[in-house]
Amino acid sequence: MAQPQNTNSVSLHNNNKAIQDKKLKESLKMELNNLPPEEEEGNIEYKLKLINPTSSRLEHLVTQMKWRLQEGQGEAIYKIGVEDNGICSGLTDSELESTMNTLKSMSEKIGADLTTLRKREVNSEALGIRKQVAEILVRKVPDDQQFLDIRISVLGNADAGKSTLLGVLTHGEHDNGRGRARLNLFRHLHEIQSGRTSCISHEILGFDSKGNVINYSESRTAEEICSAASKIITFIDLAGHHKYLKTTIFGLTSHHPDFAVVVVSANRGVAGTTREHLGLAMALGVPIIAVVTKMDLCPTSVSDRACRQLEQLLTSAVCSKIPFRVRSEDDAYSAAAAMAGENNKVVPVFTVSSVTGKNLSLLTTFFNVLMPQKNVREQEKLMQKPAEFQVDEVFTVPEVGAVVGGTLYHGTLAEKDSLLIGPTTEGRYLPVRVTTIQRNRAPCRIVRAGQAASLSLDEVDKDDIRKGMVIVSERLEPSCCLRFEATAYLLYHPTSALSVGFQCTVHAGNVRQTAVVESIANEEESLRLNEQACITFRFVCSPEYIRTGSTLIFRERSTKGIGQVTKVMPFSSSDFCQPRHKHRRRFASSGSLSSPTSSSSNSDDSPTQSRPFSPKRQHLER
Structure with missing residues (x-):
C-alpha cells in the first residue's frame, strides 16, 4: 500500500508544480494587458508604432535610443506594438514592417545593430485582423569600451x-x-x-x-x-x-x-x-x-x-x-x-x-x-571616485616583471598612472607605476570601475606584493587595520556558542586571513547559533585594507558566519606588541586554537596562519 501513496504524492507534487510554472510563465511572458507601465529610467522602451516619422521626429527618436542604450550600458529592448501604459495593442504586418524600417534607420544613425528576439500575436479576434507585438534587441558597444x-x-x-x-x-x-x-x-x-x-x-x-x-x-x-x-x-x-x-x-x-x-x-x-x-x-x-x-x-x-x-x-x-x-x-x-x-x-x-x-x-x-x-548612474558614481584596484593574483612574466590580476572596485586606471600599493606587513604603502594593461588577455589602455584586468607594474618587486593588497590613488590617503568591528550573524557552530578567543578565517573582498575574536558585545560574551552581535576581530598575521560596509564571511571547519564591517580601527605600530588575549591559552587547550608554537597546517580548510605577528618573527623569517 505504500507504493501507491508514494506515486500519488509524486503526481500531486508534479501537478502543483505544473500549475505554479504555468502561472509564473504567464506572468513572465509578454501577454496581453500584463506589461507594467513604461518607466522613464532603464533600457526598456515601449513603442506603439513608428510609421514615416518626420526628420525632427526621427532625430528625437535617435536621441531617445541613445538614452536607452546608455541606461543599459550598450543594450536596449524595444517592445513594438505596446502603448506607454503597457497595453499590447499590436500592429498589422504592414505597420510592423514600416516600424521595423524606421528602427533600422534609427540604429544606422548611431551605428547600432538590431536583433528580433520574438514576436507574438495579440488577441484581435473581435476585429478580425491579425496583429502582433515584437521584442527587439538593440546593441551598440559604448565608444569608451571595447566590449x-x-x-x-x-x-x-x-x-x-x-x-x-x-x-x-x-x-x-x-x-x-x-x-x-x-x-x-x-x-x-x-x-x-x-x-x-x-x-x-x-x-x-x-x-x-x-x-x-x-x-x-x-x-x-x-x-x-x-x-x-x-x-x-x-x-x-x-x-x-x-x-x-x-x-x-x-x-x-x-x-x-x-x-x-x-x-x-x-x-x-x-x-x-x-x-x-x-x-x-x-x-x-x-x-x-x-x-x-x-x-x-x-x-x-x-x-x-x-x-x-x-x-x-x-x-x-x-x-x-x-x-x-x-x-x-x-x-x-x-x-x-x-x-x-x-x-x-x-x-x-x-x-x-x-x-x-x-x-x-x-x-x-x-x-x-x-x-x-549594475545601474548606469551607480557605475558613473564609482568611476568618479579615486582608483582602488583589488589584487587577487600575483605572478611574474619574463621580460615584463611583476604582474597582478584583480578587479577595479572604483575609479579608473590607465597606463603610466602612478599609484600606491599596500599595505605591507609593516602597514606601509609603496609607490608603483602601471606600465601595461590587459583585459581577457587582450591589451587595453584604460580600466573602469567593475572591470577585471591584469596590470604590469614598475618600481616594485614581486616579493613585496601579495594577494589581498590594493592599488590605490594617492588622493584616497589609504590606511590599514589589524582590528575591526563587524555585525556578525552565526550560521552554524558545532558547540553551544562561539566565545572570545575563537580563531577563524575571515573573507572580506580580496582579503583572506586568519583572525581572532577579541570581544563580543553582549552580556554572555558569546554568540549562539542564529544570533547576531557586534564582534571585534584582530588579524593574526599582518594589517589589511578593509572598508566600512564590506560584507565578510568567517569560517573555521564547520563553523560559518556572515557579517558586515561597521568600524575600522586604524593601524599603529603599537598593535604589533599587543599581548595575547587572556582566553587564548584556554581555547588552545580545548582545540579551538592552534598552539602558538605549533606549525601551521597546509590544508586548504585550515587557517592560513596560526601565530600572531611580531617584528622579531619578521626579522627571523627574513
Missing part, C-alpha cells in the same frame, strides 16, 4: 560537470562522455589526473552584435574573440570539492561576479557542497541561475527527481526563490528579462547535456540577452 562584459561564477558540488559544461560552451564541441571537454580549463597536472578543479580559472564566451556565438572553435585565440565580439561572458570556474572551499569563497568575494550559476548533476541531485555554495551566493547577494547537467546519463524519472529536489530547495523558507523551468527559446527571453530587475526572486532552471548538446542552445540564447545588474 560589454558580464562575469558569471560557476558553483556546484564536485563531479557535477561544471568544467565540462564550460568547456563545451566556450569551445563549441560536445564532450565524449569521459571529460575531454574539461581538459582545456585545467591549469595544473593534478587537476588533469584527478579530474577536479582546485583553483580559480577563467573562460570567455563571446557574442557579436547580431547575437552569434564567438568561441574558441575554428582555432580562435582569446585576443581574436575579444576583438570580434561586442559582448563577452567571463566564466569564473570555482572548485566544488569541500577541501577547496576556502578557494571557492575567495573567488566569490574577490571577483565580484554579476551572476552565479549553480550546477547540479541529474544523476546525483542536490548533494555535497551544493547547498553550501547556494547559501554563499545568496549571502553575498549574487543572482542565481540553476543548471541541471548530465541529462543523458540517467532515465527521465531520475532527472525529474533531481529537478524536484532543486526546486524544493529554492522554494524553501531559507531561499524563498521562484524556480522557472526554461523549456523553449521564448522561456529563455522571459527568464533573462526577469533577471534584470533588482531584488528579483526568479531562478531560471536549465536542463542540459554536455554530451548530446540538449538545450545548450537555450543556455547560450539566455546568456546573449542577459543584461548587466
Whole structure:
C-alpha cells in the first residue's frame, strides 16, 4: 500500500508544480494587458508604432535610443506594438514592417545593430485582423569600451560537470562522455589526473552584435574573440570539492561576479557542497541561475527527481526563490528579462547535456540577452571616485616583471598612472607605476570601475606584493587595520556558542586571513547559533585594507558566519606588541586554537596562519 501513496504524492507534487510554472510563465511572458507601465529610467522602451516619422521626429527618436542604450550600458529592448501604459495593442504586418524600417534607420544613425528576439500575436479576434507585438534587441558597444562584459561564477558540488559544461560552451564541441571537454580549463597536472578543479580559472564566451556565438572553435585565440565580439561572458570556474572551499569563497568575494550559476548533476541531485555554495551566493547577494547537467546519463524519472529536489530547495523558507523551468527559446527571453530587475526572486532552471548538446542552445540564447545588474548612474558614481584596484593574483612574466590580476572596485586606471600599493606587513604603502594593461588577455589602455584586468607594474618587486593588497590613488590617503568591528550573524557552530578567543578565517573582498575574536558585545560574551552581535576581530598575521560596509564571511571547519564591517580601527605600530588575549591559552587547550608554537597546517580548510605577528618573527623569517 505504500507504493501507491508514494506515486500519488509524486503526481500531486508534479501537478502543483505544473500549475505554479504555468502561472509564473504567464506572468513572465509578454501577454496581453500584463506589461507594467513604461518607466522613464532603464533600457526598456515601449513603442506603439513608428510609421514615416518626420526628420525632427526621427532625430528625437535617435536621441531617445541613445538614452536607452546608455541606461543599459550598450543594450536596449524595444517592445513594438505596446502603448506607454503597457497595453499590447499590436500592429498589422504592414505597420510592423514600416516600424521595423524606421528602427533600422534609427540604429544606422548611431551605428547600432538590431536583433528580433520574438514576436507574438495579440488577441484581435473581435476585429478580425491579425496583429502582433515584437521584442527587439538593440546593441551598440559604448565608444569608451571595447566590449560589454558580464562575469558569471560557476558553483556546484564536485563531479557535477561544471568544467565540462564550460568547456563545451566556450569551445563549441560536445564532450565524449569521459571529460575531454574539461581538459582545456585545467591549469595544473593534478587537476588533469584527478579530474577536479582546485583553483580559480577563467573562460570567455563571446557574442557579436547580431547575437552569434564567438568561441574558441575554428582555432580562435582569446585576443581574436575579444576583438570580434561586442559582448563577452567571463566564466569564473570555482572548485566544488569541500577541501577547496576556502578557494571557492575567495573567488566569490574577490571577483565580484554579476551572476552565479549553480550546477547540479541529474544523476546525483542536490548533494555535497551544493547547498553550501547556494547559501554563499545568496549571502553575498549574487543572482542565481540553476543548471541541471548530465541529462543523458540517467532515465527521465531520475532527472525529474533531481529537478524536484532543486526546486524544493529554492522554494524553501531559507531561499524563498521562484524556480522557472526554461523549456523553449521564448522561456529563455522571459527568464533573462526577469533577471534584470533588482531584488528579483526568479531562478531560471536549465536542463542540459554536455554530451548530446540538449538545450545548450537555450543556455547560450539566455546568456546573449542577459543584461548587466549594475545601474548606469551607480557605475558613473564609482568611476568618479579615486582608483582602488583589488589584487587577487600575483605572478611574474619574463621580460615584463611583476604582474597582478584583480578587479577595479572604483575609479579608473590607465597606463603610466602612478599609484600606491599596500599595505605591507609593516602597514606601509609603496609607490608603483602601471606600465601595461590587459583585459581577457587582450591589451587595453584604460580600466573602469567593475572591470577585471591584469596590470604590469614598475618600481616594485614581486616579493613585496601579495594577494589581498590594493592599488590605490594617492588622493584616497589609504590606511590599514589589524582590528575591526563587524555585525556578525552565526550560521552554524558545532558547540553551544562561539566565545572570545575563537580563531577563524575571515573573507572580506580580496582579503583572506586568519583572525581572532577579541570581544563580543553582549552580556554572555558569546554568540549562539542564529544570533547576531557586534564582534571585534584582530588579524593574526599582518594589517589589511578593509572598508566600512564590506560584507565578510568567517569560517573555521564547520563553523560559518556572515557579517558586515561597521568600524575600522586604524593601524599603529603599537598593535604589533599587543599581548595575547587572556582566553587564548584556554581555547588552545580545548582545540579551538592552534598552539602558538605549533606549525601551521597546509590544508586548504585550515587557517592560513596560526601565530600572531611580531617584528622579531619578521626579522627571523627574513
